[in-house]
Amino acid sequence: MNRIALLALTFATLGLGGCSVFRSSGGDAAPSPSEGAQNAAARRAPAGGDGGPGVYAEVVTDEAETREGLFRTHRIDDKLLFEIPVGAFDTEMLLIGRPVESTLQDPGGFFGGGARLIVQWERHGDAVVLREKEYDIVADSADAIWGQVGGFRNGPVLARFDIEAYNPTDSAAVVEVTDLFLTYQRELGAVQGTRRDASWFEHVAAFPRNIEVEATQTGSDRSPGAPSSAPNTAQTVRMHWSMLLLPDEPMMPRWEDDRVGFNSSQWYDFSLPEHRSRLRRFIHRFRLEPSDPAAFARGELVDPVEPIVYWIDPATPDWLKPWVKKGVDEWESAFEEAGFSNAIRGEIAPADDPDWSLFDARHSVIYWRPSTVPNATGGQTVDPRSGEILKGEVNMYHNVMNLLRNWYFIQVSPLDERAQQLPLPDSLMGRLVEYVVTHEVGHSIGFPHNMKASAMYPADSIRSVDFLERMGGHVATLMDYSRFNYVAQPEDSIPVDLLVPKVGPYDRFAVKWGYRPIPEASTPDEELPVLDAWARTQDTIPWLRFSTSDAPNDPENQTEAVGDADAVKSTTLALLNLERVMNSLIDVAERPGEDYALLEELYGEGVGQWGRYMRHVAALIGGAITQEKYGTGARFEPVAEERQREAMNFLAENAFDVPEMFLDRDVLWRIEAEGAVARIRQAQSGILNTLLSPRKLNTLVEYEALTDGDTYTLPEFMADLRRGVWGPLTGSGTLRMDIHRRNLQRAWLDAVDAELNPSDADLERESNAPAAARRAPRWASDVRALLREELRELDTLAGRAESRAGDALTRVHLRDVQAEIDRILSGGE
Structure with missing residues (x-):
């Protein structure tokens, strides 16, 4: 058995989501058993009666609504039958269960829950078992230890079904799976206490490599996010399950490298010639293969065999759909660094095809969630054998626009006339939504956060139009939480399109490192010399660096920070902009006939931003500058004494004396009868607790x-x-x-x-x-x-x-x- 076939599984989902990303999807025929397997199954198939399997025509009646695909599916009244061909047994599949609608869905909560499993159908006499599979350890099947390792791959049995009948033509086994979807099955993400008498099937679709089942379940459960002590409440949920055959040939894994940021899975290899069980990690990425290998080898840009397509939820507000699409397409230039043209794009999902579902495991999707949560998330589901991303997902929560408005106004409104009155124009909000989509798609195609690379730009440089135009913006990576260029000053005359982060040099470098094929390598180990040479470019190009994973005190690895190569200088400049913002609050947020909720919200955002700025400086004290290296020298260097003293002096002057901009009585007497003192106390307490x-x-x-x-x-x-x-x-x-x-x-x-x-x-x-x-x-x-x-x-x-x-x-x-x-x-x- 090929060792690659036993790689470990770690699902990376960040939300917290199309077309197929399999080479063999589309119009392929359903798997068919060999002639020998058919004959063997036919010999085993009883003739029926006396409690055994029955007559096929009496089980699958003329009333059945049948769909052809990976399995034949038959709906008869309120029953669902799967007809599983011999060749589909002992074949591993991805099973995803997702809530589509819920009567208890909290609009202020996250759209989560459900299940992600690797399963297989097994035949045991006249019964069929659905079993979960495990992928934590690996060994060569020729080694003695395989006898133990192979057994550990067997996970729990999720369900057992008596075979109702055999198809006389191909000996496919017919089982009734109604209870699997219409009763409580915890592992499948069902509603607790699901009652069959109040649950029903909505839709079943079959395709050559997958089965889609959607059902309404009624049971009792807690609201999302409710404490465990909360009572259960009656709940009806529309659930969608997608069961997808894993790719016929696993993609060749690419080993993880701590110098370049990728989401990853891991396994322990018990067959390596080492005196230990070694943990190995492989990155998550889509399968991209050049359609013209010869042209690719000559260095030409070529289209991939299968591009990455993100389907945009039809529920997305119409005016935002073009911006969401642009957010996906922004990554195209990065994939050109990997040698591919037309590698990634966004498309509006069809809204009028009953067999097409956003939740189909073949489709990568950008969901638009009707949620008051001011957030967005991105993640992926992968093939456990290789790290191939099978389904990328982005969740855009509607209220993220409120967060974007506040960030942009508080950080850079003095630099952009469009943001000096609210609401922001649609063109600006669309651009901000595009920025978030691009960031979350970055997570979905394999990238974690990288707070390091952006600190490699000198603080003075990000005030230079020439520098920003040459580098494509003020951050080296869109995967940072760096936000908008609050270091720039009005007199710098920075074009507004350069205030918002874009795909940067690190992103293009990382896409190349993770996605560019290395034709001369036929195994993951053979790729390592080339990957190491690419990673070593970080030694001479600092903005290609990635966060050091085991460095808890790197002051250049800060969230929400811009210009943190020199946190004192950048924060000094940021405070000038913040003071301009605080002085504009009444002009912006006071409106006759409206209450002062907006003024109060923006004032609180300003105080919070001040606290973040102070913590960026506090990080210098007791800090260590880091660079991830592989056997080429020291990785940590304590921050120089003079820089730490400078930081402490800055805090004494700016954090311990309350700025006058937060003591404006004209603002305070408009927003609250009390609370200003407590708000300042909380912010200063946070800084002291950090120190x-x-x-x-x-x-x-x-x-x-x-x-x-x-x-x-x-x-x-x-x-x-x-x-x-x-x-x-x-x-x-x-x-x-x-x-x-x-x-x-x-x-x-x-x-x-x-x-x-x-x-x-x-x-x-x-x-x-x-x-x-x-x-x-x-x-x-x-x-x-x-x-x-x-x-x-x-x-x-x-x-x-x-x-x-x-x-x-x-x-x-x-x-x-x-x-x-x-x-x-x-x-x-």
Whole structure:
């Protein structure tokens, strides 16, 4: 048995979805058994009676509605029969079950649920079994260990059916599968407690390589997202199941490389000549093969045998359909890097063909979801033997447009006149939806997030029109959460089409690395030298780099960050734009005859954006710059001491003093009677918790030990942080601290208390954390000792400053600080 036929399965679905991506799909004939197999089956087939299989004509009556395909399907009244040919037994298939409609579907929730399985139909005497298959380990069938490995491939039996009759022509076995779809089958994603008397079939379709079944189920279940304690409620769901024959010939896998980002599956190989069981990973990708191999070998662009087609949900708003299509087509230029022309496109799905379904496992789809969730997702379902993507899926939730409006307005409205009044024009919103579609299609064709590559552009360069036009935008990859170019300033006169991310150099590089065929290689191992040479271009072209998977503290690997090659400079510029935005809120969001919900939403978005900017800078402290490498040198380098000090000074000035733009009474008295102070406190608490996280503090201790002290040390950091938070206590003259400063200091004490006096719940959570994320015992770290010393120092400072208090609240606050320090040092009681 070929080892490739036993690869492991890991379904990568991100949502959280056409045409076939199989070479042998379309008009192929249904599989037919060999003559010998037919004769053997005929010899085994009983004549019927006495509880055995019956007469075919009495089981499949003239009233049957029959469809020809992978199986013959017969609908008789409320029954469904499968007629399984001999050649279809012991053949692995993909089974996907999906809810299409639901009476309990929460429009604020995700459209999830269902099932994804690899199954096969097996014949056991006069019974047929539907069994799930497992793909976690692999071995050569000629090896002794195969006897054990082969057995582990057998998964649980999902259902067993008595054979009702045999077709006298080809000995195909007829089984009634009604209960499989109209009663509760947990593994198939059915509604809990599905009742057959209140459930029925909607549609059944058969094709040469797949069977499609759609049924309405009635049972009782919880609403999506409801807690486990919530009671079950009556529910009716329309379910769709797609059962697809896996490709006749598995695509040759391509081994994963941590230097280039791809979703992947994995398996353990027990037949390699090594003294261990080795974990091997292979990437997820569509099967793209050149239609003219000779021209491809000459370096010409050629069409693939089967292009990648994403079918666009007919439910998509008509005005957005062209933008969604453009979002798919945007990837075409990247596939040209892999040598293919016309490799990927978007098409509007047919709406008037009853046999055509978005949920058919052959179709890659962009669904448009009527959901209040401001989000979008992308993922794929793969062949477990090879990583071939069989069905790509994107979920576009309708309310993502609200998220896009807020992002664009808060980040770059000073740079785009179209965004300086709301609502945004349809042409701009369409372009923003296109951007999200392109990002999610990226996930669906195999790519995870890459937050690293975009940090490789110098901060000054992304303010240059020449640079942006040459590089195609301000980010090196669309797979970053980098958003819009908030570093650019109005005086830079950046064209508005360059404010929105596009497919970038890294994306084109990654498509080439994952999708370009290597004709001279006939095995995955033979591809490795070429793939390694391609990956090494990252050494000289930094914006082709990918996030280092085991680096938790890389300040160049930040979400929502633009220009994070220099987070201090980029954030300084971002704050200028944010101040312009906050000063425009009333002009933009106040409308006679309307309430102030929009003004309140945009104000909250502005505060949230400020917090993100501060965290981008905080990441420099205790950080390490990384580059993934394979045997060519160090992968980690601590951030230089001067950069960490610069970050701390920036935070003391910009995070610990509340910006005046958030204290505008004209805005605050319009949106709320209370809450402004709490909102600021929450944002500042988040920044302090980031700075005082145990991992960051312990990293500073470790880096001091590894660099002989030539770094930003924990005592130096704590002293600088003390000056930033508690600095007013060290001055002279009358001392008055406003509510924001007092709340900042309380947040500092809360963070220290949580580290020195963890709750039972904290300890339990830490002990249950995965081994890789589990922290060292508190008593084994210098952090505890230094925090206690900081408390003692602050106790002294607060005592001295009390006599200088210029108002009652400052005075009682200082007394409370001393009492709180005493409580923390006494064990938190």
